[in-house]
Amino acid sequence: MRIGVVTFPGTLDDQDASRAVRVAGAEAVTLWHGDDDLKSVDAVVLPGGFSYGDYLRCGAISRFAPVMRALVDAANGGLPVLGICNGFQILCESHLLPGALTRNDSLHFVCRDQRLRIEDTTSMWTRDYAPGQEIVIPLKNGEGCFVANETTLDELEGEGRVIARYVDVNPNGSRRDIAGIRNARGNVVGLMPHPEHAVEPLTGPSTDGLGFFTSVLNSLVSAS
Amino acid sequence: MSIDTVQHAIDDPDHEQPYPELGLKPDEYQRIRDILGRRPTSSELAMYSVMWSEHCSYKSSKVHLRQFGEKKPETDALLVGIGENAGVVDIGEGWAVTFKVESHNHPSYVEPYQGAATGVGGIVRDILSMGARPLAVMDPLRFGPLDAPDTRRVLPGIVAGVGGYGNCLGLPNIGGEVVFDETYLGNPLVNALCVGAMRHEDIHLASAKGVGNLVVLYGARTGGDGIGGVSVLASETFDEGGPTKRPSVQVGDPFMEKLLIEATLEVLHSGLVEGIQDLGGAGISCATSELASNGEGGMHVWLDRVLLRDPTLSPEEILMSESQERMCAIVKPENLAAFEALCTKWDVEAIVIGEVNDSGRLTVDWHGERIVDVPPRTVAHEGPVYERPYHRPAWQDTLQGDAPSGLARPTSPEELRSTLIDLVGSPNLASKSWVTSQYDRYVLGNTVLAQPEDVGMVRVDEETGLGVAISTDCNGRFAKLDPYAGAQLALAESYRNVAASGAVPLAVTNCLNFGSPEDPEVMWQFAEATRGLADGCLALGIPVTGGNVSFYNQTGDTAILPTPVVGVLGVIDDVDRRTPMVWGPDGELIYLLGDTRDEFGGSEWAHHVHGHLGGLPPAVDLDRERLLGEILVAGSRDGMLTAAHDVSDGGVAQALVEMALRSGVGARFWAPEGLDAFTFLFSESAGRAIVVVPRSEELRFTEMCAARQLPAHRIGVVDSGLAADAGFEPGTQVLQYTDVFTVPLSELREVHERTLPEALA
Secondary structure, eight states, X not given: OEEEEEEOXXXXXXHHHHHHHHHHTOXXXXXXXXXXXXXXXXXXXXXXXXXXXXXXXXXXXXGGSHHHHHHHHXXXXXXXXXXXXXXXXXXXXXXXXXXXXXXXXXXXXXXXXEEEEEOOOOXXXXXXXXXXXXXXXXXXXXXXXXXXOHHHHHHHHHTTOEEEEEOSOOSXXXXXXXXXXXXXXXXXXXXXXXXXXXXXXXXXXXXTTHHHHHHHXXXXXXXX | OOOOOHHHHHHOTTOOOOTGGXXXXXXXXXXXXXXXXXXXXXXXXXXXXHHTSHHHHOTTTHHHHHHHHHTOOOOSOEEEOBTBSSOEEEEETTEEEEEEEEEOHHHHHHSHHHHHHHHHHHHHHHHHTTTOEEEEEEEEXXXXXXXXXXXXXXXXXXXXXXXXXXXXXTOOEEEXXXXXXXXXXXXXXXXXXXXXEEEGGGOOOOOOOSTTOEEEEEESOBOSTTTTIIIIIHSSOBOTTOOOOGGGSOOOOHHHHHHXXXXXXXXXXXXXXXXXXXXXXXXXXXXXXXXXXXXXXXXXXXXXXXXXXXXXXXXXXHHHOOOSSEEEEEEOGGGHHHHHHHHHHTTOEEEEEEEEESSSOEEEEETTEEEEEEOHHHHHTOOOOOOOOOOOOTHHHHHHHSOGGGSOOOOSHHHHHHHHHHHHTSTTTSOOXXXXXXXXXXXXXXXXXXXXXXXXXXXXXXXXXXEEEEEEEOOHHHHHHOHHHHHHHHHHHHHHHHHHTTOEEEEEEEEEXXXXXXXXXXXXXXXXXXXXXXXXXXXXXXXXXXXXXXXOOEETTEEOOOEEEXXXXXXXXXXXXXXXXXXXXTTOEEEEESOOOOOOTTOHHHHHHHXXXXXXXXXXXXXXXXXXXXXXXXXXXXXXXXXXXXXXTTHHHHHHHHHHHHHTOOEEEOOOTTOOHHHHHHOOOSSOEEXXXXXXXXXXXXXXXXXXTOOEEEEEEEOSOOTTTTTSOTTOOEEEETTTEEEEHHHHHHHHHHHHHHHHO
């Protein structure tokens, strides 16, 4: 399996995402923002960081990158895509996912080991978790407050598209404690916390994040 | 606009020049005239004034800093020594690391966010310019009292600036310090450390070699920010009622710096660069004169080619501008196209501004007219050197005579318990997570240890597990009581922290923060601290690889505590073998290594409880520190230790509390024989650490300590089941001083963690 990891100017967690892909047992393929060639990868990770310095609005400039034109089409065609943190913001700006990520309610950047509850295990990126399973992975963002109008939030809830929720502490004021969501088809997932930072006991608070990466591999195997 | 050309300077030799406003003394101005054989042009005056400022020239400190070279211990580890942008140390397996700490104190007082942010940016470029990939940053910060209104102004801004820049740049912030003392009110200290790694063959130096090679300026455009920032801000003290200096502070763009890092590493690894220099203080003046001075000796610059953000800038301003996120590379003409292509890939602008020659002169033209013609060494390396007068302050004896022995000490169990609680929540000992949770410690995925651990540790090589550990430390109160011993205590603490993590201490960097060098008493503090540090490094066998001096940290006549911040870097063969602070399961044994004496001069207890500063700091025994370090490293290497923690601020009590809170598991403990409870709990004797040993390793460990004659006292045992006997709900985790007092961890945690959020809410 080959999983693409996109680098935009200002992307920071691309090397971490690639490491997580390798730890999960797949090949990590570097994708460049200025190139609309997805190199026939089986799935794509949009990693965290501050693409284009978060200037204008997080993710607002990256969505116009050539790679995103190809990616939006591919995602609509069923390609699995995981957007982490800034990647989640880019997915929202690209309208692959609804809602938006705004400034944390604390007005501070926050880095903490965050407890989450996995709410949906039907997506291609969460199938290896048990429903209701609690995991601890790093969270680090300045603009991670998920907002959407009430109708959209009700829809997300009603369709089981909230994939993870904050437990114990809501670190950024996200509506309904939402940490991650998916599209209707279940191939596109956006997540504010960082599973790629929790794949090795040496450097992470746990290895709880690995499940996102093994999930997509298992999804792809069972689909083929 | 008329340009002051070299010809004009010759034709109009008596033109009056505003050298005092640029910070030059009359004799310094005369020396420039002597060097040039004429009056300087205004552009030359700008260059000399900024390069001869205290910040750039080290004119007051140079004579003392020489000791770091003269007393350098024998070592094979040093690949590049003092004098380059940062020293480079061999850590084995073909890897080298470079690290350095710098101050950005004055800009951070004027404009906290940008001052702190550009402090991070500047030190990262220093590391980058050695050819290294930056791995991590650390930030030792010092502020006035936590409850002072101005602390509420500067602290949140400085923390946000450090985080805002470092987070966006993608470098983990793995530690540092947050210290409060009233002398830092009006003079906060913002020191920034960066560590980077490279393969040996990738080491680059700042020199313009090869006649005909091109001088390429790349990165951000040059603007009007920071003009004279270095000379104006770093060389004058803040007097009340003085003019506002806000426009002198630089503004940072971490996104551009991230692109600059990636572009720079790519051009370096592609073999396209002959020499490289970052642009920091003194901007183009510094970069061109240093590159030329270190290389063939000559350089010509077409200054009008510099890409500008503000087209109205004068040549003097362009030469002095401290616009951030710029680098200067020496490139062979045949490599230029490839160099430019890689810059374009990363959306970084590059422009050829000059050419290397062997004329022995640095010449600068502005639209065809010669505005600078100087010997570059006189600008970069042959600035003034001062033997500033210094003498021991008259009050030093009185201060040292005011021993803390007369201060009321807690004696009853209740008093001891409440003193412990009080200290755990005191500003200097309280949890700093309000600060550090604003920093990304995870990015890059190589952070093995980060605050509140003793060190920041990062993995350098994913294949082998090779890694480095760094700690920065200084207790300015110790340095005030005795600057020589205080500097050595800072070194010893940092050394001990590194060893406690299992890493072998290898090299030292320092950031020497002091008051005005024109005050002979401050100069004495500086001279003593420098001498102490140089002697200490020799005794411990680890060289100083570089550092930074920050003078003029004072408001009016009041100087800050002498604050020689010391950073020690250590290497660990396999980060998997690190020793954290977290202890293991029930039954593991807690040992106190070293000797505990009645030493409270400069202690946190005397400071917080009594507001007292007097007497002598704890005794220094560097042989003992070295032995302790060897035991800690051996204990880690041979798998004898579960946990280790340095004992320093707040004594054994604070160390045990920190370990228990980090572990979430309780313990009971007792004092070694012959030691009273108060001294045991709160003394800050140096040369000590707490280690946690599994029962299976106890004999082996204690025999090693006995054979090496290191005192090792069993003072406790990890125990999660103490609650019931102590009258708490079953399962409650407590720290229990046998037959003296019991404190639940929940109470300690609440007290420890609420102080900063409450004060800064």
